[in-house]
Amino acid sequence: MPTLWKITLEILRQRQNQPPHVELFELEVDPDENVLDCIERVWAFHDRSLTFRHACHHSTCGACGMRVNGVEKLTCITPVREVTHPNGVLRVEPLRNFPVLSDLVVDVSGFFQRMEQTQLSSIAPLSQAKLPFEPNPPTIWQGQRLIDCIECGLCVSACPAANTSTSYFGPAVLAAAQHVYRQTNNPTVMQLVNCADGLWRCHSAYECSAVCPSNVDPAWRIMDMRRATVAHSLRNIFKRPNQKVAP
Amino acid sequence: MNQPSPRNILRWFDPRHRQPGTWAFILNRITALGLTLYLAMHLIVLGKLAQGPAAYDSFVALAHSPLVKIGEMLVIAAGILHGLNGLRVAITSLGFATRYQRQLLWASTILSGILILIFARAMFLGG
Known part of the structure; x- marks a missing residue:
């Protein structure tokens, strides 16, 4: 029989267009x-x-990305013991930088639409699905796998630039663009993100990579895409006018 | 409140629950604001040259007060912190050593600390 912890679950609740308020629930939890189990228990009982x-x-x-004690977490894989202590408080809030639909549910439709613009495929060959500095998978099996990004939106919530700019693409979209560009060399993808609200809005706080639960490393991908864009622009300067390519 | 807005700008300066990259981000903005304020004050003081020697001499006398010296030390510290962290941001932002941004942050902070101590010693102890 595990030792149970008494905790106070604070949930930031909000209905659309109404001011938010905090509700407290006293729970005994393993x-x-x-954290998601605790939230489900509140819902059930x-x-x-x-x-x-x-x-x-x-x-x-x-789907279950939320802010737990101020930090973006996937609540389904965040054990209670990692984020609080016996008789401690567990504060759960919706992700930042998305419109709140109701309580902990945010509207991610705009985010998904932007992700779709990058034409990111959800599967890739094993060698391309990983980060380039990770070791290569064994060559005995050459298949495909799901890419790492699960489109949870944690990176968008943690990003300070996304906090203040309504038009910023956000880390996930820029990382997706890098992934596609490195796979396809498609110049339209570079064109999409080579703008003030794209690659150049990032302020290098590296919060996106810190909270990413899935090994995407959006900050590294943003910087890599910047390098590719600068290299492309420099190459274009030294090309003859009839050889220049967009962007 | 929950949606992006320029009105959320004060959240940039809230280090709670964030990691060292954000602390550096905050420090760079505070030091940039400080240096900009200093530049404005510096231009005002230079304007005193046009008012003749008496006005300028009275300012030079004021510049020897401990409070102004501390202010000057803060300007030097801000310049060092902003400059070295700016180098780190410039390098990593173009895809070089991005994976080592945190180690670069500690290195630039330690180097800043050493340089600030050297300047402080020279300013306050004359050595």
Whole structure:
């Protein structure tokens, strides 16, 4: 029988266009449970009107991203013992930088539309699905796998530039563009992100890579895409006018 | 409140729950604001040259006060911190050593600390 912890779950609740408020729930939890389990318990036994997104419960769908004690987390893989202590507080808030639809549910439709503009495929050959500085997979099996980005939006929530700019593409979209560009060399992808609201809005706080739960390393990908863009522009300067290519 | 807005600018200066990259981001903005303020004050003081020797001499006398010396030390510290962290940002932002940005941050902070101590010693102890 595991030792149970008494914790106070603080949930920031909000209905659309109404001011947010905090509701407290006293729970007894196994510290090895995940934060999402606690939220589900509140929904099941305390308040059926609580709204939150979740699906796979194993960090594949990216639906349950929230701010836990101020830090962006996938709540389905965040054990309670990692984020609080016995008799401690667990504050759960919706992701930042997205419109709140209800309680912990944010509107990610605009984010998904931007992701789609990059034409990122959700699968890639094994050698291209990883970060380039990671070791290559064994050559005995040459297949494809799902890429690392689960489109959870944690990076967008943590990014300070996304906090203040309504038109910034955000780290996930820029990382997706880099992924596509390095796979295809498609100049339209570079054209899409080579603008003030794209690559050049990033302020190098590296929060996106710190909170990414899925090994995407958006900050590295943004900087790599910048390097590719600068190199492309420099090459264009020294080309004859009839050899120049967009962007 | 939850959506992006230029009105959220004060959140840039909130280091709670964030990692060293954000602390450096905040420090760079504070030092930039300080240096900009100093530049404005510097131009005002230079304007005193046009008002003749008496006006300028009275300022030079003021410049020897401990408070102004501390202010000058803050300007030097801000310049060093901003400059070295700016180099780190410039290097990593173009895809070089990006994976080592955190180590570069510690290196630039330690180097800044040493340079600030050297300048402080020279200013306050005359050595």
